[in-house]
Amino acid sequence: QVQLVESGGGLVKPGGSLRLSCLASGFTFGDFFMSWIRQAPGKGLEWVSYISSGGSTIYYADSVKGRFTISRDNANNSLHLQMNSLRAEDTAVYYCARDYGYFELWGRGTLVAVSS
Amino acid sequence: EIVMTQSPATLSVSPGKRATLSCRASQSVSSSLAWYQQKPGQAPRLLIYGASTRATGIPARFSGSGSGTEFTLTINSLQSEDFAVYYCQQYNAWPPSWTFGQGTKVEIK
Numbered sequence: 001q002v003q004l005v006e007s008g009g010g011l012v013k014p015g016g017s018l019r020l021s022c023l024a025s026g027f028t029f030g031d032f033f034m035s036w037i038r039q040a041p042g043k044g045l046e047w048v049s050y051i052s053s054g055g056s057t058i059y060y061a062d063s064v065k066g067r068f069t070i071s072r073d074n075a076n077n078s079l080h081l082q083m084n085s086l087r088a089e090d091t092a093v094y095y096c097a098r099d100y101g102y103f104e105l106w107g108r109g110t111l112v113a114v115s116s
Numbered sequence: 117e118i119v120m121t122q123s124p125a126t127l128s129v130s131p132g133k134r135a136t137l138s139c140r141a142s143q144s145v146s147s148s149l150a151w152y153q154q155k156p157g158q159a160p161r162l163l164i165y166g167a168s169t170r171a172t173g174i175p176a177r178f179s180g181s182g183s184g185t186e187f188t189l190t191i192n193s194l195q196s197e198d199f200a201v202y203y204c205q206q207y208n209a210w211p212p213s214w215t216f217g218q219g220t221k222v223e224i225k
Contacts, residue, residue: 035214045152045160045203047214059212095159101207101214102150104171106159 002026002105004096009110016086016114022079022096022107030054030074035099036081038092039109046092049081050099064090086114118142118206122217128225129194137220139187139204148208151180151189154219155200163202164189191222199224 008020020036036048049070050059058070069082079096091114097103119142129135139149147167152160162171164180167187177192191198204217 035212044218045205045216047212047216050212061213100165101148101212102162102165102205103152103160104162104165106161108159
């Protein structure tokens with residue numbers, strides 16, 4: 001069926017790095033724009049990063065610019081988020097989603113916890 | 117950045133009644149407004165896009181209205197499964213700087 005499945009979350013120390021992945025299935029992944037959205041515990045939603053269908057156009061929220069890198073591998077139906085210089089405030093559930101401007105398909109999320 | 121403000125923060129409604137949720141944008145977003153429902157431990161689910169178009173599979177009791185800076189989500193005849201947190205989101209800005217409201221929790225009265 002049509003789905004997105006995130007992985008790669010975990011506990012990391014401040015200043016550390018983590019790489020999230022999102023595996024797509026049930027649709028032609030390379031036809032769709034994608035985004036990462038995060039949600040801190042008990043808080044609202046925050047858009048993090050966008051990548052165009054071919055990967056040539058990329059945008060980031062100011063809060064992660066210079067620290068996070070989004071990428072995609074259309075041959076393997078996967079989306080990635082490389083997160084460096086992690087801070088306590090990056091602690092959140094990270095979702096990948098199909099992006100039409102609005103987000104019409106979401107994964108279940110992966111939890112990233114940044115703590116010493 | 118376009119700031120989205122939702123009201124009220126919490127709405128207490130009896131099953132079978134109507135819920136009316138508001139979302140205001142700090143500047144015009146035209147009709148580039150979406151609504152989502154989120155239940156505990158779950159990902160958000162798209163309800164409405166284009167301010168008033170229901171997403172696939174969304175029941176007709178959910179309706180959206182508004183344009184510019186003022187938007188409303190109406191849920192008629194609330195069912196038990198409708199008690200959740202609802203978020204609005206604008207997608208008018210380009211380059212992408214999509215922003216969400218802080219959410220409205222609809223709880224059982």
